[in-house]
Structure formats: C-alpha cells, structure tokens
Amino acid sequence: MIRFTRxxxxxxxxxxxxxxxxxxxxxxxxxxxxxxxxxxxxxxxxVFPAGGTLGSVWGTDLYTDDSSIATAAVHAGxxxxxxxxxxxIEIRPGAASYAGSTRNGVTSSGFxxxxxxxxxVTGAAGGKAKSTLGxxxxxxxxxxxxxxxxxxxxxxxxGTLGSVWGTDLYTDDSSIATAAVHAGxxxxEKGGTVTFEIRAGASAYKGSTRNGVTSSDYxxxxxxxxxxxxxxxxxKELISxxxxxxxxxxxxxxxxxxxVFPAGGTLGSVWGTDLYTDDSSIATAAVHAGxxxxxxxxxxxIEIRAGASSYKGSARNGVTSSDYxxxxxxxxxxxxxxxx
Numbered sequence: 001m002i003r004f005t006r007x008x009x010x011x012x013x014x015x016x017x018x019x020x021x022x023x024x025x026x027x028x029x030x031x032x033x034x035x036x037x038x039x040x041x042x043x044x045x046x047v048f049p050a051g052g053t054l055g056s057v058w059g060t061d062l063y064t065d066d067s068s069i070a071t072a073a074v075h076a077g078x079x080x081x082x083x084x085x086x087x088x089i090e091i092r093p094g095a096a097s098y099a100g101s102t103r104n105g106v107t108s109s110g111f112x113x114x115x116x117x118x119x120x121v122t123g124a125a126g127g128k129a130k131s132t133l134g135x136x137x138x139x140x141x142x143x144x145x146x147x148x149x150x151x152x153x154x155x156x157x158x159g160t161l162g163s164v165w166g167t168d169l170y171t172d173d174s175s176i177a178t179a180a181v182h183a184g185x186x187x188x189e190k191g192g193t194v195t196f197e198i199r200a201g202a203s204a205y206k207g208s209t210r211n212g213v214t215s216s217d218y219x220x221x222x223x224x225x226x227x228x229x230x231x232x233x234x235x236k237e238l239i240s241x242x243x244x245x246x247x248x249x250x251x252x253x254x255x256x257x258x259x260v261f262p263a264g265g266t267l268g269s270v271w272g273t274d275l276y277t278d279d280s281s282i283a284t285a286a287v288h289a290g291x292x293x294x295x296x297x298x299x300x301x302i303e304i305r306a307g308a309s310s311y312k313g314s315a316r317n318g319v320t321s322s323d324y325x326x327x328x329x330x331x332x333x334x335x336x337x338x339x340x
Contacts, residue, residue, distance in 0.1 A: 024086070029053050033065040037116035039091045048073070050084040057108040059098035062149040065091070065116035067108075075106035076120050077262065092117040092148045096200075099146060104263060117148060133238045133257075135248035136160050136188075140172040144223035146198045154238055155180070156249055157191040164215040166205035172198070172223035174215075182213035183227050199224040237299070242266050246278040250329035252304045261286070263297040270321040272311035278304070278329035280321075288319035289333050305330040 027046040036044060048070040055068030063072045069089060070079070079085030095117055100110035132152065136159035143151065155177040162175030170179045176196065177186070186192030201222040207215045237258045238244075242265040249257065261283040268281030276285045282302060283292070292298030307328040313321045 027069060029055055029068060029070045029081075031069050032067060033069060033089060033091065033118045034116065036091050036118075037065050040093055041090065043088055043090045043121055045086060045088045046070070047086045048079065048084040050082060052081040052084055054081055054106060057106060058100070058111040058114075059108055059117070060101040060103070060146075060149075061151075062092065062095060062098060062117050062119055062146060063108070064098055064111055064114045065118055066114075067118075069118070071106060072108070072118075073120065075101075075103050075108050077104045078120060088121040089118040090121050092119055095147050097145055102264070119148070119150065133240060133244060133248060133259075134176060136162055136175060136177045138176050139174060140176055140196065140198065140225045141223065143198050143225075144172050147200050148197065150195055150197045150228055152193060152195040153177075154193045155186065155191045156252060157189060158251075159188040159191055161188055161213060164213060165207065165218040165221075166202075166215055166224070167208040167210070169199060169202060169205065169224050169226050170215070171205055171218055171221045172225055173221075174225075176225070178213060179215070179225075180227065182208075182210050182215050184211045185227060185229075195228040196225045197228050199226055240282070242281060242283045242294075243268055244282050245280060246282060246302060246304065246331045247329070249304050249331075250278050253306050254303065256301055256303045256334060258299060258301045259283070260299045261292065261297040263295060265294040265297055267294055267319060270319060271313065271324040271327075272321055272330070273314040273316070275305065275308060275311065275330050275332055276321070277311055277324055277327045278331055279327075280331075282331070284319060285321070285331075286333065288314075288316050288321050290317050291333060291335070301334040302331040303334050305332055 029052040058064040094115040134153040165171040205218040207217040271277040311324040313323040
C-alpha cells in the first residue's frame, strides 16, 4: 500500500487544481502563450470576454507565442472582438519565420526566427477544420517555409494521379492528393479531405510503392510536408479565397459544394448570369447574384453544371459580369428557401 503524507496530498491537490484550471482558463485580450512555451503538443482552452480590444499578432495560422491569443483568434476567424468566445490552442516549437497577413479585419505582422509558437485547434463553433479546395495538380510549394503550420485540403472525386517524391515525408512539389493516395488516406475514385503539416527540407527522400502509387526517390530538397489526418469523404464546407473558381470541379455535374469566403474580399472576373462559367470567381459571382457582399463575405452553395453554348453578362449588385460564347463547364448557386 502506498502511504501519502499530508505534504504529499497537499502537493497533489495543488497539481490537480492547476490541471483543472487549464481545462478552461479565463483569458483577457492581452493574454499570450509565452508562459506555456516548451509544452509542445499540449492543448489549452481559453475563454475571452466580449467587447475585446485588439492587440498585436505575428504570423498566420502559426503564431508567435507572445501574440495576443484572442486577437489571433479573430484573425483566424474563430471569434469576434464584439462577442468574444472560446478557443483551444496547441503549443508548437519556435519557427524560422512567420508570415503576416490581413484577415477578418486584423493585420498580423511578419517576423523572423522566434522561440515559441501556437496554432488553433478549435474555435467557438468547434468541429473539424474547414477545407480549401485543391485539384489533383495542387502542391505545397507555395506554403514553403511555413514550418509547423497545418492546412486542410479537399480533393474532388475521379482524380488523375500525379508525381510524388518521398514516403511519409514528401517533397513540397509533390501532388498533395496523389501523396494522400500513396499514404492510404484517400482514393482517386472518391477523393477526400486531408490535413498536412509543412516541414523543413530534408537531405533525402525515399520512394516506395503503396496503394497503387509509386513515389520516387530524391536527394536534398528545400521543402517538405507530412500528413496529419485524412478521410475519403467529401468536405461539408470549403474555406476559400476570392480567386477560387470551380474549374477543378468540372465534369462533376449535379454535385454540390459549399464555400466560405472571408470578409474584405477583392472582386474578380465573372462570365454569365445565374449560369456562370466555371472559371469565374465564385465569390464575385455570389456578390453578382446578391448572395453575399465583398465587405462581409459569406457562405454559398454551388451546383456543377455542364458547359453551355453561350453566357449572358449583366450588371447586378455592383458587379458587371461579361458575355461569353461556348465554354466547357458551368455552375449555378443553390439558394435555400426563405424561412417561414
């Protein structure tokens, strides 16, 4: 039998109380994660009050640990300063660099090498991360240097396999979707959603044959990625930018996809009215259709249609779409019935 002294019991109670406190800590809008540095992989939940005052943030998706956690959560689209909310972060090691960006009314700054980082795991709404739409040629080259940051992509069904270098750790110019098939996470037939993490370049990459895909060997390369999770199921929502088109979905006639566009969008090019060419900016077409605004962004659902012999332009809601002749693919918006 283990005998506990009074001192031991007091220590245990204090430790348990500390653990319980971190189950859900009340934060203010100045709270940072600096006191958690080194607890890599551990997750902590913070609750921030409504009516917050925005602070300083460095990074995008991967943030320096001296950033205001609440302000970073607004930047990430998880909570608002007006309403506050609850977020969960995961502590990460320091990174060689952090990329700044403007999102959801918050401008984060770039920074060089720093000793500690964090990422968000969930926001107020909880649930799984939303996905970016990729095609079967999409690589992670544009994400090079964002080491430790995670990205979720959805790839449509009936994909055409591309080139892959490496096993488990892949060169960042590999086809992400094909690497996901190689890793056994999705299939070319069904497509699916995967989450991967950006890694530093490696001195060598070993090829192999798995799940019908043969990846190649390669020597030293400057950027890599590795998968965190995957599922051979369609994404419910695709988080996208204002340049996103439906070109990658051509031929999937009758299938529906939901996109979420951030606030503060920059309008792009659109061809057609009600029926749009699939290379149109989906978000801009949605403004043209009166479904969202550039200022607020929003969520829309499209249905893929066959190409048409002609498309008629028009001016609506501050957007002028153009005429076009015969084109290979189209989409329309699915508008839910009004609430009673």
